[in-house]
Amino acid sequence: xxxxAGFDASLRADDVAFGARDAAxxxxxxxxxxxxxxxxxxxxxxxxxxxxxxxxxxxxxxxxERTRGGPGxxxxxxxxxxxxxxxxFERLRAGYAAIAETTVAVLDGxxxxxxxxxxxxxxxxxxxxxxxxxxxxxVEVSVRGDAVTLHDxxxxxxxxxxxxxxxxxxxxxxxERGDAVVRVAVDIGAGTPIDALLTATSVERLDVEEGxxxxxxxxxxxxxxxxxxx
Amino acid sequence: xxxxAGFDASLRADDVAFGARDAAxxxxxxxxxxxxxxxxxxxxxxxxxxxxxxxxxxxxxxxxERTRGGPGxxxxxxxxxxxxxxxxFERLRAGYAAIAETTVAVLDGxxxxxxxxxxxxxxxxxxxxxxxxxxxxxVEVSVRGDAVTLHDxxxxxxxxxxxxxxxxxxxxxxxERGDAVVRVAVDIGAGTPIDALLTATSVERLDVEEGxxxxxxxxxxxxxxxxxxx
DNA sequence: GAGCGTTATATCTATGACGAAACAACGGTC
DNA sequence: GACCGTTGTTTCGTCATAGATATAACGCTC
Numbered sequence: 001x002x003x004x005a006g007f008d009a010s011l012r013a014d015d016v017a018f019g020a021r022d023a024a025x026x027x028x029x030x031x032x033x034x035x036x037x038x039x040x041x042x043x044x045x046x047x048x049x050x051x052x053x054x055x056x057x058x059x060x061x062x063x064x065e066r067t068r069g070g071p072g073x074x075x076x077x078x079x080x081x082x083x084x085x086x087x088x089f090e091r092l093r094a095g096y097a098a099i100a101e102t103t104v105a106v107l108d109g110x111x112x113x114x115x116x117x118x119x120x121x122x123x124x125x126x127x128x129x130x131x132x133x134x135x136x137x138x139v140e141v142s143v144r145g146d147a148v149t150l151h152d153x154x155x156x157x158x159x160x161x162x163x164x165x166x167x168x169x170x171x172x173x174x175x176e177r178g179d180a181v182v183r184v185a186v187d188i189g190a191g192t193p194i195d196a197l198l199t200a201t202s203v204e205r206l207d208v209e210e211g212x213x214x215x216x217x218x219x220x221x222x223x224x225x226x227x228x229x230x
Numbered sequence: 231x232x233x234x235a236g237f238d239a240s241l242r243a244d245d246v247a248f249g250a251r252d253a254a255x256x257x258x259x260x261x262x263x264x265x266x267x268x269x270x271x272x273x274x275x276x277x278x279x280x281x282x283x284x285x286x287x288x289x290x291x292x293x294x295e296r297t298r299g300g301p302g303x304x305x306x307x308x309x310x311x312x313x314x315x316x317x318x319f320e321r322l323r324a325g326y327a328a329i330a331e332t333t334v335a336v337l338d339g340x341x342x343x344x345x346x347x348x349x350x351x352x353x354x355x356x357x358x359x360x361x362x363x364x365x366x367x368x369v370e371v372s373v374r375g376d377a378v379t380l381h382d383x384x385x386x387x388x389x390x391x392x393x394x395x396x397x398x399x400x401x402x403x404x405x406e407r408g409d410a411v412v413r414v415a416v417d418i419g420a421g422t423p424i425d426a427l428l429t430a431t432s433v434e435r436l437d438v439e440e441g442x443x444x445x446x447x448x449x450x451x452x453x454x455x456x457x458x459x460x
Numbered sequence: 461g462a463g464c465g466t467t468a469t470a471t472c473t474a475t476g477a478c479g480a481a482a483c484a485a486c487g488g489t490c
Numbered sequence: 491g492a493c494c495g496t497t498g499t500t501t502c503g504t505c506a507t508a509g510a511t512a513t514a515a516c517g518c519t520c
Contacts (some may be wrong), residue, residue: 069487073495095329116409127356155391163432179346184364221427299517303465
């Protein structure tokens with residue numbers, strides 16, 4: 001059963017959710033200088049766009065400046081806040097897209113110690129520090145490829161010298177080259193390997209190849225556990 | 231203008247998007263053993279729930295097993311695939327939640343070199359390697375707090391010994407303690423500091439305090455740039 | 461064979477979101 | 491004062507989604 005991860009991103013204030021359609025509207029206003037032309041460009045009704053803009057401004061503050069009459073008949077321009085909102089929305093989407101696209105290794109485990117939202121999870125690979133759910137000890141730990149850093153085993157930093165708390169010795173089981181990003185699978189003693197996403201430069205400089213010994217590290221604060229079924 | 235980041239997560243197959251309401255339905259079925267009782271529990275209509283379940287199974291394959299008649303009148307149970315879909319959805323949500331919650335530093339810059347989707351961005355702090363958008367050199371680089379690792383300046387790994395390509399020397403400007411997660415702000419020579427989210431253990435072992443020198447590193451493959459307005 | 465409580469199916473209703481169209485008002489230009 | 495093309499406002503229609511209700515059918519138990 002194959003399924004793609006998706007999302008609808010939003011920024012929320014006062015029960016109003018600023019989403020992709022809203023960002024598209026503001027971008028079209030920015031490009032055309034007119035709410036009328038922007039609606040046309042997007043194939044949307046002028047009256048709805050106008051109403052929506054009012055709702056957004058009630059929640060988020062002034063996003064546009066509008067003038068009536070004049071040589072072109074009037075116009076609409078984005079405020080600095082309007083541009084900032086669109087920029088922030090784009091960054092948020094980029095972040096979610098990273099989550100949707102990145103590879104994830106899932107390790108079953110049991111929480112054995114907690115300090116606030118952090119915990120120690122006992123897994124096949126050993127103890128993993130992660131952000132853990134409050135109500136259960138039965139969890140699965142997600143390790144994202146873009147959160148795993150690889151180190152030369154002979155030169156990996158001492159525990160007192162780095163803030164990355166999870167460190168495992170392992171063996172490279174696969175090296176899969178993309179355009180500029182390389183996916184490296186590392187067996188750290190769990191049932192399935194974890195992935196690390198590296199640049200080609202890193203692969204060369206670390207001399208990563210199948211069968212090589214390597215140290216994989218990832219931050220506790222970037223590792224999340226979710227409840228696991230009985 | 232204050233706004234909270236939000237999202238609607240989904241897993242998609244055959245133009246059907248499995249979302250939070252669907253996950254809630256499957257969880258309620260799991261808890262009650264009955265589609266009828268699950269709908270009641272969720273305050274939803276039985277016929278809609280039934281129809282939706284059919285749509286989901288057409289797209290994702292068998293998610294439940296249903297029996298009619300018998301001692302209790304019949305019932306509905308989740309299949310292994312049904313449970314796996316819910317578990318995968320929960321992991322996806324946890325990932326998006328991490329994005330929504332984490333602090334982000336934004337650095338303006340210009341792309342000066344590209345290799346596929348990776349690029350070098352010239353910023354106030356120096357060159358940053360990141361995943362860059364294809365159509366523009368004017369970008370802003372987002373550096374997420376949960377992606378930044380701190381190192382002892384005297385003991386940070388050599389460039390040939392780690393896959394984290396971005397490394398900056400900086401000074402700690404703030405240490406802000408949460409329950410178990412500590413937010414450390416580091417001035418790396420950009421207009422605004424970047425944040426690193428650390429465990430309390432890391433803060434102690436690294437002896438992180440305001441004014442201290444520190445090395446901050448983050449992976450190129452975990453760093454994204456988005457287009458920046460003129 | 462009735463009873464039970466479920467699954468399965470059919471039909472109806474309400475609501476929110478959205479597109480569409482029409483018209484009033486604006487204000488600089490000619 | 492007319493013209494232009496915009497903003498601003500009003501009204502209408504359609505569609506998708508969802509809730510609600512009713513009924514048929516199932517199959518084990520008594």
